[in-house]
Amino acid sequence: MDSSLLFGFSTVLYFIAMITYIIYLAFRSEGIGVAATTATVVGFAGQTAAFFMRWKEFYDMGQMGILRAVPLTNLYESLVFFVWSLILIYLIVEFKFKNRTFGAFVTPVAGLALAFIEMSGMSKGLQPLVPALQSNWLLVHVFMSFIAYATFALSFSTAIMYMIATTEKKSEGAYVFWTLTLGLVIVVLSAMGLDFLKFRVAGMQPEVLIKGFLFKATFLSGSPAVAFASYAAAALVLLAVWNYGGVFRRIISTVGISPDMLDEITYKSIAVGFPIFTLGGLIFGAIWADQAWGVYWSWDPKETWSLITWFVYAFFLHARLLRGWRGHKIAIVAVVGFVAVIFTYLGVNLLLSGLHSYGSE
Amino acid sequence: MQGENKKFVDRIWDSLASVKLAIVLFALIAITSIAGTILEQGAAPEINVKIIGSFVGYSLAPGVYGVLDAMGFMDMYHSWWFISLLALFSSNLLICSLDRFPKIWRMVRMPQKPLGDGQFGSMRIRKELSLKGSPDSNADRIVAALNSLGFKPREHVEAGNRQFYAQKGNFSRLGVYITHLSMLVILVGAVVGIFFGFKGFLNVPEGSTYPVAFGRKPLSSSQSMERSVILNAVLSSRGDVSAASAKLGVEEPRLLTRMRAVGIEPLGFSVKCEDFDVKFYGRSDMPKEYTSHLVVVENGRAVADKWIEVNSPLKYGGYTFYQSSYGMMSDPNEYRFIFRVSSPASPGGNFEEVKVKMDEPFSIPGTVIEATVSEFSPALAFDQEGRPFTYEDMMNNPAARVVFRDGTEQYSRWILKRHPLTWAVKEGLSVELVDIWGSQFTGLQVRRDPGVWLVYLGCLIMSIGLYIAFFTSHRRVWVKLSGSGGSTTVTLAASAHKNREAFERKIERTMSLLREGGK
Numbered sequence: 001m002d003s004s005l006l007f008g009f010s011t012v013l014y015f016i017a018m019i020t021y022i023i024y025l026a027f028r029s030e031g032i033g034v035a036a037t038t039a040t041v042v043g044f045a046g047q048t049a050a051f052f053m054r055w056k057e058f059y060d061m062g063q064m065g066i067l068r069a070v071p072l073t074n075l076y077e078s079l080v081f082f083v084w085s086l087i088l089i090y091l092i093v094e095f096k097f098k099n100r101t102f103g104a105f106v107t108p109v110a111g112l113a114l115a116f117i118e119m120s121g122m123s124k125g126l127q128p129l130v131p132a133l134q135s136n137w138l139l140v141h142v143f144m145s146f147i148a149y150a151t152f153a154l155s156f157s158t159a160i161m162y163m164i165a166t167t168e169k170k171s172e173g174a175y176v177f178w179t180l181t182l183g184l185v186i187v188v189l190s191a192m193g194l195d196f197l198k199f200r201v202a203g204m205q206p207e208v209l210i211k212g213f214l215f216k217a218t219f220l221s222g223s224p225a226v227a228f229a230s231y232a233a234a235a236l237v238l239l240a241v242w243n244y245g246g247v248f249r250r251i252i253s254t255v256g257i258s259p260d261m262l263d264e265i266t267y268k269s270i271a272v273g274f275p276i277f278t279l280g281g282l283i284f285g286a287i288w289a290d291q292a293w294g295v296y297w298s299w300d301p302k303e304t305w306s307l308i309t310w311f312v313y314a315f316f317l318h319a320r321l322l323r324g325w326r327g328h329k330i331a332i333v334a335v336v337g338f339v340a341v342i343f344t345y346l347g348v349n350l351l352l353s354g355l356h357s358y359g360s361e
Numbered sequence: 362m363q364g365e366n367k368k369f370v371d372r373i374w375d376s377l378a379s380v381k382l383a384i385v386l387f388a389l390i391a392i393t394s395i396a397g398t399i400l401e402q403g404a405a406p407e408i409n410v411k412i413i414g415s416f417v418g419y420s421l422a423p424g425v426y427g428v429l430d431a432m433g434f435m436d437m438y439h440s441w442w443f444i445s446l447l448a449l450f451s452s453n454l455l456i457c458s459l460d461r462f463p464k465i466w467r468m469v470r471m472p473q474k475p476l477g478d479g480q481f482g483s484m485r486i487r488k489e490l491s492l493k494g495s496p497d498s499n500a501d502r503i504v505a506a507l508n509s510l511g512f513k514p515r516e517h518v519e520a521g522n523r524q525f526y527a528q529k530g531n532f533s534r535l536g537v538y539i540t541h542l543s544m545l546v547i548l549v550g551a552v553v554g555i556f557f558g559f560k561g562f563l564n565v566p567e568g569s570t571y572p573v574a575f576g577r578k579p580l581s582s583s584q585s586m587e588r589s590v591i592l593n594a595v596l597s598s599r600g601d602v603s604a605a606s607a608k609l610g611v612e613e614p615r616l617l618t619r620m621r622a623v624g625i626e627p628l629g630f631s632v633k634c635e636d637f638d639v640k641f642y643g644r645s646d647m648p649k650e651y652t653s654h655l656v657v658v659e660n661g662r663a664v665a666d667k668w669i670e671v672n673s674p675l676k677y678g679g680y681t682f683y684q685s686s687y688g689m690m691s692d693p694n695e696y697r698f699i700f701r702v703s704s705p706a707s708p709g710g711n712f713e714e715v716k717v718k719m720d721e722p723f724s725i726p727g728t729v730i731e732a733t734v735s736e737f738s739p740a741l742a743f744d745q746e747g748r749p750f751t752y753e754d755m756m757n758n759p760a761a762r763v764v765f766r767d768g769t770e771q772y773s774r775w776i777l778k779r780h781p782l783t784w785a786v787k788e789g790l791s792v793e794l795v796d797i798w799g800s801q802f803t804g805l806q807v808r809r810d811p812g813v814w815l816v817y818l819g820c821l822i823m824s825i826g827l828y829i830a831f832f833t834s835h836r837r838v839w840v841k842l843s844g845s846g847g848s849t850t851v852t853l854a855a856s857a858h859k860n861r862e863a864f865e866r867k868i869e870r871t872m873s874l875l876r877e878g879g880k
Contacts, residue, residue, distance in 0.1 A: 128642045131650050131671040131684075275827035283820045292672045294683040294808040295560070296816055297551070299438040301398040311391040315384050322380040340391075348398070 003053035004124065006046055007080070011114050013043030014087070018111045021103035025255055033100045040103065044087050051084065058126050068134050072142040075349070076124050079117055081142075082345075083110045085150035093154065093265065101255045105157050112189070137288035144280020149341055151273030152313075155266045156338035159331040162262040165252045166328070170242065174328035179245045181335060183238035190237075191218045191230070214350075263327075266334050267320060274313050281306050305344040312337040377452055378460035386450045393446070397437045400429070409435060451548050458541045465534050473528045475517035476839045476854060484839075484854035486865050490876055496523055496842035496849045502878065503840055503851065506871050512838060528837040534858065536830025543823035550815025558810040559626050563682070565634035566690050566802040570658060572600020572631040574680070574807040576624030588623040591616070595625065602627050626807070630659040630678055636796070637687055637803040639756065644779070646757050651684050653803040679809050686804030689739060689754065694719055698734050698761050699795040700776075702726065714795070725790065729768060736762035737797070741777060749775060759797050834859035838868075851875070 020036035051071065059069035071077045090106040093099075117124075129138075160178055167175035198217040214220075218230035285303070290296035297303060316333045319325040325333070376382060400409050406426065413429070414422035433440025481487065492499050503525055507514045512527035563574045573595060580588060591609070598604035602620075606613040620627060635654040642649045650670050657665035657677045667675045674683040690696070696719065701712045704727050717723050722733045740753035741760035749760075758780075764773040765786065777783045778794040786792050838855040853872070857864040 128647060128649065131648055134650070134670075135672040271831055275831045278827055279824050283823065287817070287820065290813065290816075291674070292683070293685065294674065294681055294806045296813070299397060299402065304394050304398045308391045308394050311387045311394075315387040315391075318380055318384050318387070323384065 003050040003057060006050040006053060010043040010046035010050060013039050013046065014083070014107060014110055014114065017043060017103070018107035021100065021107050024100060025104040025251070028255070036103055037094065037100065040087060040091065040107065044084070044091065047080075047084050047087070051081070054126075061126055061128070064129060064134060065136070067136045067139050068129060070139045070142070071126070072138065072146075073129055073133060074123070074127055076117060076122050078142070078146070078345075079113050081146050082149060082153075083113050085146045086110050086113075086153055089147075089150045089154050089269070093269075097261070097265070099257065099261075101257055102157070105161065106154070109153065109157065116192075132292055135288055135292060137284055137291070141280060141284040141288055144276050144284065148273040148277035148281060149345060151269040151276070152338050152341045155269040155273070155334050158262045158265045158269070159334035159338075161252060161257070162259055162266060162331045163328060164245070164248045165257070165259045165262065167245075167249070170245070174332070175245065176242070177328075177332060177335075179242040180238060182245075183241035186241065187234045187237050191215055191234075194218055263331075266331065270313055270316055270334065270337070274310075274317065277306075277313070278310065282310060302344065302348045305340065305348050309337065309340040309344050312340050374456060374460070377456040379453075380457065382449075382453050383457060386446065386453060390446055390450065393437070393443065396434055400434055400437075402438065403436050406430075406435075447548075451545060454541050455545060458538050462538060465538065469531045469534055473515075473526055473837060475519070475524050475526050476841075478841075481839070481841065481852055481854045484856055485861060486853075486855040486857075486868065488853040488855075488868060488872055490851050490872055491844070492849045492851060492875065493847065494849060495846060496844055499842060499849045499851070500525075502875065503842065506875055507838065507840065510838070510867060510871055514838075514840070522841055522843045524839060524841045526837075526839040528835070530833050530835045533829055533833040533835045536826050536828070536833065539826030540823055540830055541826075543819045543821075543826050545819075546822060547816050547819030550812040550817075550819055553812030553815060554810040555812075558812060559680075559808065560810075561624070561626055561807050562685070563632065563805045563807050564686075564688070564802045565632060565653075565805065567634055567637055567799050569802075570631045570633040572596070572628055573620075574626045574628060574805075576621075576626065578624055580623060584623050587619065588625065591620055591623065592625060595620070595627070600627060600629075600631055626809075628678065628680060630657055630664070632656075632682065632805075633658055634803050636798070637801045638796075639687070641757075641779070646753075651687060653684055653687075653805070655682060655803075655805075679811075681808050681810075683806040683808070684803065685806040688802055688804065689756065690800055690802060693737050693800070696737065696800045697798040698737075699798055701793040701795050703791045704728050704730075704789060712793075716798075725765075725792075728790075730790070731766045732763050732792070734761045735764045735773065738762075739800070741775060756797070756801055759794065759800075761794055761797070763792065834864065836864055 017036050017039035020032060020039060024032045024036050054071040054077075055069055058071050059066055072081055086106065087110055090102065093102060160181065163174050163178040167178065169175060192214070194217040195214060216222075217226075219227055219234075221227045221230065285306070286296040289298070289303075312333065316330065316337060319333060320330050400412060409429075410422045410426045413425050417425055429435065433442065437443050476484075492502075500523060504514055507525060507527060512529060514525035514527040517524045517526065559574070559576070561574045561576045563571055565571055573592070591605070594605040594608045595602065598608060602616060603613050606616045609616065611619070617627070633656045635656055637651075637653045639648050640650045640652065641647060652668050652670050654668050655666070655675050656663050657675070659678075665675065665677050669675045669682060669684050671684050674681050676682075697716050698719070700715045700717075700723075702715055702725055703712045704725050713726050715723050717734060719734050719737065722731050724731050738749065738751045738758075738760045739755060740751055740757040741749055742752045742758070743749055752758075758777060760775050760777045760783075762773055762775050763786075764771065774786055774792075775783060776786075776792055776794045778796070781793070784791050784793045835858040836855070837857075838853065841852040842849055843852070844850045853868065855864065855868060
């Protein structure tokens, strides 16, 4: 058995877990809950084993040290590892707060990431390391960054859930904010899905796909009619989410998650993620850059975006702890923080150029 | 007047010490930084006009570019206003910390006091339970329970009631200040590096030696002229600045100032590149490592010697040399083709190494065959009809076409460095292309940074500060024993300045153990 087979098995289990968690949300039967948790735990164990197997395969193939053969070197591997970190953080929360309802919100994010991998047809092969990546810092820098990304992803989900649970009026600023955010996520993902369906080319690099084809099937289409229809459809989606947003609130209120608990998880996951991100992402990244290129800080887009992310979360912590920001205001900051994370992780590599762009080639 | 002055100074101090300013600065720095990741920094104008055009349309782009350029957005991280933001951020950090530190320091140093009866109710964590036996008989178990929570309690007796109290982690309140201090240390390190350091480059052809490195600052035409005059003098006196100053008739200190002004950094030693090599993964053109063999020469002696790689630089005399780029030397007539030749005549299958220029004949030992290199390609491939062509202008697949003359017979072969099958020229005659030496230069990033140790120190302090600030907490506990004879009432009060829930759960567990043991 090789790592990809085992990983496929985990993927199936994650999808089963996703469906089971949603059923659990509807029926709230203990048996179904246990089944969902079991599927997640077994899937996670499988993915962990697959990760180490791929590590070994990489080590056997590439002529390099064991620490440098860690499979975290391209977009495919990093997305897979993001899923792993997210499931890990989720399981910790499930056991700590003894609450399974988040499963129905977190496993779909993992499912989306896995679906994105499949749909984009991105290269899954082992690629040997370019010279700049051959450093022992690779392991600890990437590992810690992704653990932090996963905690930020969790804080994003709980901040959105908090806003869903605590807004009633459609004219409320926070209501408009979360429906807009959710609507945009749906619009962007569907538009990208259409791009992939239309332009899918086997073995093409994701960068080429994104740079060459992003939104070309919809908003940037050559045909003005298609482009116009895309904007109209997007507006309709946003309007629909805004109009029927109350449904989400009713779901959350029936499953018995208190807004206070959501607020607490938002804060705590950022309080754990922030120091890990500072150390693993910024400090270790700077030390590595110093040793490879002789510049610990060069304002390259990836560095700058991680600093922007860092400032947003520093803003969050200072506003909450010292200025007493609570409720919707602080939840919005948490959402903005995760948007910066997404841009740091994917946007910079896919849309901008810089030293890190080969990290996902 | 004096009073008003003081008020004014106070007002400035207060606004610099405010958290409001801090979060406004976080937002400002984060938002403005975005511009610099979209506009390519320090790039040619047309690139950024194009980028701006995709946002505002191409007719407006040149005008918008002009405005943004005047505001320094094309090199924004070094613009006066961005530097001012960073300076304001540092002052805010410093003054904010100075302003709050005394109060926090008192809280850290203040000895914990026993609580009065009325104060128990005001603590965030409160528990009560009753145990069998007199307070005195239960005292030891309470102390043991507190010990198991990691506390070393002290005792206080008031009105016949015994009270145990303890605290730990009081230093935790300093974590924030340690983190803030670390950022200032890093910023000071960065400033030291900018003002007293050197960041430049040096391209060294294989076999060449340089006693200087070069700055990256663009020069005016008169500076470029001065630079070439000075460089000639310095290179011809092998880096000896005093000899060069005699040659130029300029005093040495003045020459040093002029050198730095035109971007010539005297190293005080010389760097020689013995060899540069790109290693590939297997037969692919995917580079595995860029590597240069550098030798440091000081006073005519080799004092250091290292094969540097991308993640493994050479350090010497305060300077660090990083592998950063490479390229081809333009004149193939200067290249040296190194072959390893073995023929039936060479005893015991021994190899003989040959080093020749283009068109320079060499003989195959033990035979009458004479050979010359007639053509060269840095990256040779064959098209469908078998015709050779060069597919890359870098040394990805170096090849030499060698013409052999065996009496009247004449034939030629393409010999490829990376393809051993091409080395077998004919039965018993093997010619391996070992290297085409002198064909490449290594591009080194050269740096001297007297502030970098401060940056590393700051990073270390920051790690410690973050750990203390986020993962430790100042925890205090008070336990009062009251009652008499057959039963004891245990009243507990506790506080934690962070993560109270976790502390409360721990206390809960200990209390339930006490309860079970006390029945």
